[in-house]
């Protein structure tokens with residue numbers, strides 16, 4: 001058979017398991033029916049499915065079962081589990097019934113409606129001990145009424161009718177001769193809802209099955225009816241989704257008696273890639289006793305012309321039991337070290353998370369201390385983000401890297417300011433200057449350039465860019481507001497009342513600073529309109545350089561009444577190829593003055609723009625400095641209030657935080673108990689780890 005992993009019984013110490021041995025009969029030659037029945041019956045009576053179980057693996061299985069009972073899986077810790085899946089009525093419950101040797105509910109319709117955890121434990125007492133655990137109850141069950149008890153418990157958990165539920169029931173069967181196994185039986189997969197079932201029954205069942213079979217710790221016991229084409233089984237499709245290579249899937253082929261002809265070929269071909277191999281069984285039918293069913297199964301595989309040809313190592317419930325025990329032992333040994341590690345890690349993480357949570361505040365003094373600590377932490381975070389450029393608290397969130405983002409905004413401001421120049425400089429060259437000069441004509445010396453004229457043009461230019469600094473100062477404060485809010489929220493997260501008030505107070509503070517800032521920037525803009533002044537020598541250097549072009553342009557424009565053959569465009573450095581036709585009818589003196597005025601303005605405007613960017617940068621730094629060092633105190637004043645009572649609101653803890661603290665405490669308790677459970681079997685884990693390797 002291809003792809004099967006036959007587990008070596010010796011290696012896991014299950015050498016005392018007794019299984020039927022059919023090999024002393026000649027293959028395919030059936031003994032006389034009566035005689036053969038006697039032989040098999042004798043063996044069955046003298047040997048339970050597994051006569052005893054190795055003492056070493058049992059404590060490990062008990063530890064896993066205790067962890068399961070503690071619901072450690074809720075903490076995201078997966079346990080090795082044999083999960084029984086199959087299409088509806090494929091015979092899942094019947095397989096478990098055969099393994100457990102007790103009567104479980106079996107039917108032709110939907111039967112298993114909730115996950116049923118079956119814990120089989122071999123015990124030496126002749127009296128079986130059976131009980132059901134569900135909804136926090138432990139209900140002893142009489143062997144002859146198990147089916148009824150399970151059905152009643154299912155109704156209680158999943159409601160009457162045919163609906164399903166994900167709340168598990170646990171059936172504990174302590175009985176002489178049963179294999180020590182824990183398995184989960186899941187509802188059978190059905191595509192078409194029967195009367196009384198919800199329309200999405202398939203999706204519901206699929207979700208439950210996927211939840212159980214997805215963890216790599218799960219062993220999938222895929223129950224397939226011999227009478228169907230395995231590759232069309234829904235359960236095969238599902239298990240292949242999570243276990244592509246089939247390395248954790250074992251197939252049990254039921255109803256061998258119903259479709260014996262093709263069975264050998266089907267399990268040999270292994271079309272569906274079952275890594276752990278196949279076991280063919282014939283379960284109890286109708287009212288047969290377990291003994292009768294065992295005898296009948298043994299007789300069938302011994303004598304049937306087709307079934308007797310199947311290798312004896314893959315037929316019969318006892319073989320299935322032995323394989324499962326071995327697989328379970330190996331899986332537990334393989335997974336336990338990881339489980340121990342996961343429990344420890346989860347426990348440590350939860351303990352440190354609980355320690356990081358704030359203590360519940362019980363007095364005003366406590367609240368005051370906590371509040372001042374929060375404000376101190378907020379100031380320090382803001383200092384790092386907006387002043388020092390230290391981003392260790394938000395390494396991956398670039399939006400909070402304040403110093404870098406502020407420079408970006410400033411650069412953008414500078415770029416926009418330098419590029420929001422009025423229309424094309426090559427058109428209407430000197431037109432504005434000429435118009436202002438003509439308007440300002442007075443009885444005075446002709447070549448006298450008045451300050452008034454210069455200021456009039458300057459004011460127009462400043463007016464045109466005056467929105468840009470305001471727009472950017474708004475942008476900067478929007479950004480600062482975002483950072484301040486984020487930092488305040490992070491530090492006051494644990495105190496819901498405080499969070500609301502501090503963010504409100506923080507927002508008010510930023511709003512106040514924003515208004516002051518806008519006033520200041522408006523002042524800066526107004527100052528530029530009022531006076532023209534610079535001590536920067538670059539102004540004179542620049543103006544002198546620009547004036548070098550004056551003679552050339554005047555010569556090319558002002559040529560007397562005959563302009564024939566003169567160029568219509570003249571190149572002026574810094575402005576490009578300018579059109580000059582419109583200048584020809586102006587006097588030379590006016591043109592000279594206009595040119596001088598434009599060059600003065602050009603040289604000066606560069607100084608103005610630089611000064612605006614520089615002042616904005618200095619002003620911004622000044623505001624940030626005040627915010628992170630002094631102004632945050634205003635939040636303290638606003639929150640404490642004039643009478644000093646505002647702080648009391650901190651004593652009211654957020655329900656979410658209280659719930660989180662409770663949840664962490666519960667989880668820590670559970671993980672500590674789980675740790676104790678595994679601590680008791682630690683020495684065995686080491687030795688089994690070596691065996692499993």
Ligand SMILES: Nc1nc2c(ncn2[C@@H]2O[C@H](COP(=O)(O)OP(=O)(O)OP(=O)(O)O)[C@@H](O)[C@H]2O)c(=O)[nH]1
Pocket residue numbers: 086087088089090091092093094095105106107108109110111112186187188189254255256257258281282283284285286
């Ligand atoms: N002849 C024969 N019938 C079987 C065998 N195994 C199961 N059955 C019958 O098949 C029917 C369905 O079996 P169940 O064990 O209830 O199937 P199931 O997969 O648990 O069903 P659901 O949980 O409802 O999906 C029952 O009538 C069983 O008696 C078998 O090996 N041979």
